[in-house]
Amino acid sequence: MIILDSHVWFWWINLEHKRLSRSMLQAIESADKIGVSPVSCFELVLAHQKEKLQLPIAIDEWFELALEGSGIKLVLFDSKIALRAVKLTDIHRDPFDRIIIATTLELNAKLASMDGRFKEYPELTNVLLV
Numbered sequence: 001m002i003i004l005d006s007h008v009w010f011w012w013i014n015l016e017h018k019r020l021s022r023s024m025l026q027a028i029e030s031a032d033k034i035g036v037s038p039v040s041c042f043e044l045v046l047a048h049q050k051e052k053l054q055l056p057i058a059i060d061e062w063f064e065l066a067l068e069g070s071g072i073k074l075v076l077f078d079s080k081i082a083l084r085a086v087k088l089t090d091i092h093r094d095p096f097d098r099i100i101i102a103t104t105l106e107l108n109a110k111l112a113s114m115d116g117r118f119k120e121y122p123e124l125t126n127v128l129l130v
Contacts, residue, residue: 001033002129003104004072005113006040006096013066014056024112024129035075036067037103039096081106091120 004012011019012028020028028034041063047053055062067074077099085095085102097115104111105123112129119128 001035001107001109002028002031003035003037003075003100003107003109003111004028004040005100005111005115005118006036006043007114008112009036009040009066009072010044010053013062013070013072019114020112021114021130027110027129028112033073034071035073035103035107035109037075037100038077039099041074043096075103075107077103088123089121092117 008020008024008028011017017025044053045059048055048059057065066072081099081102084106085098088098088101097117100113101111101118101121101124103109104127109127110129111118111124111127114130118124119130121128
């Protein structure tokens with residue numbers, strides 16, 4: 001399984017594939033399962049509300065297509081993920097990023113992200129797709 005970071009999910013669904021590296025694009029295209037964390041939904045709604053993110057359609061329609069219409073699975077957020085997020089190396093304190101990283105680790109998945117700070121996490125060695 002590959003977990004998509006919020007921005008990668010947005011670019012993937014909106015066919016902005018040129019923003020993704022060739023290796024990331026190939027990995028996503030060939031993945032058996034693709035997932036996103038519920039916090040990615042929150043991040044995108046928040047960015048849309050603050051007018052930092054423009055969507056081509058209404059946000060509720062976008063989510064319907066971005067999940068059910070795409071085959072991307074919304075993974076569950078549970079206590080194991082919460083605990084792991086708190087125990088991550090203290091690189092930065094963004095709770096959403098930490099939950100996305102912890103989700104990836106708990107599911108033994110790969111993480112597709114263009115976030116430069118993620119490379120600093122030793123926990124993401126051999127897990128991070130850039």
